[in-house]
């Protein structure tokens with residue numbers, strides 16, 4: 583099998599997505615989102631998201647196959663996100679994928695969604711450099727990883743001790759009155775603000791005392807500091823300079839992420855940094871990473887925006903990696919794992 587063809591299925595949160603990848607080529611990429619249904623609740627409601635997956639699963643998979651001018655019989659394998667994510671949402675995608683695999687007699691891979699976020703960069707930049715570092719920033723995760731082999735060997739270099747970067751943005755956005763998810767709103771307002779206007783602390787710049795590595799992140803204090811600043815002004819009836827708050831927050835978060843990622847690259851001797859996850863769509867982070875990468879001689883691989891947020895291509899791409907590496911398919915009774923590490 584020279585270039586495996588894999589159908590990737592994603593349903594960890596509020597996106598029902600499917601895509602077909604052949605080798606390193608994206609043949610189709612279909613995403614249906616229930617995001618608008620959650621907006622008025624200020625966050626994803628698992629029950630609503632699960633129902634939306636059940637509704638969209640067949641249409642989304644059918645369209646991904648049709649767009650690639652294929653039938654299920656034409657794919658070599660199916661991959662599906664088995665975790666981490668919302669249990670009810672994962673159950674819909676995994677049950678659907680198991681049914682397809684069983685009916686069509688195809689091997690099925692239950693993959694780690696978070697690793698998918700970095701695997702997807704291969705569609706744009708080609709194979710991973712040997713022994714590279716990777717930064718994953720999403721709504722639920724902020725991790726610095728060492729990637730020996732994307733299919734077989736990944737080690738955690740650092741991770742967030744509390745809130746993820748996206749979560750921190752979403753919480754501040756809520757205080758500012760933006761609908762969920764607030765991250766993109768902060769991004770847009772930050773582009774018009776002064777990043778030095780408000781003194782926002784940079785979370786855990788030195789690493790936690792007593793830990794063997796300084797690559798952990800903490801964004802809870804950042805969120806609290808910004809929240810307190812907003813509340814103090816509101817209490818005395820002062821106007822909130824929204825653009826400046828957003829710019830200052832974004833600058834703090836982007837700076838600490840870029841600094842620690844570059845420090846990690848230096849210590850691990852990595853000349854490249856793979857970046858992935860929904861939060862990597864953030865303009866301030868993208869600019870800061872590219873700027874720091876240039877300064878440190880590190881090639882920063884950030885995918886185009888549509889590959890940053892949740893999609894089926896990331897799942898299919900990691901599936902291709904697993905097929906190519908000769909990894910055995912998952913057992914027919916493999917479980918979903920909402921807290922997959």
Ligand code: KG4
Nearest residue numbers: 720721722748763765769860861863864892
């Ligand atoms: O990876 P993802 O799509 O879902 C998870 O697996 O968590 O990431 C979603 C997160 C949300 O917190 C959202 O606010 C954030 O990514 N996000 C952004 C931007 N686009 C998405 N945050 C800041 N700036 C953006 N442009």
Ligand code: ZN
Nearest residue numbers: 720859860892
């Ligand atoms: Zn994600």
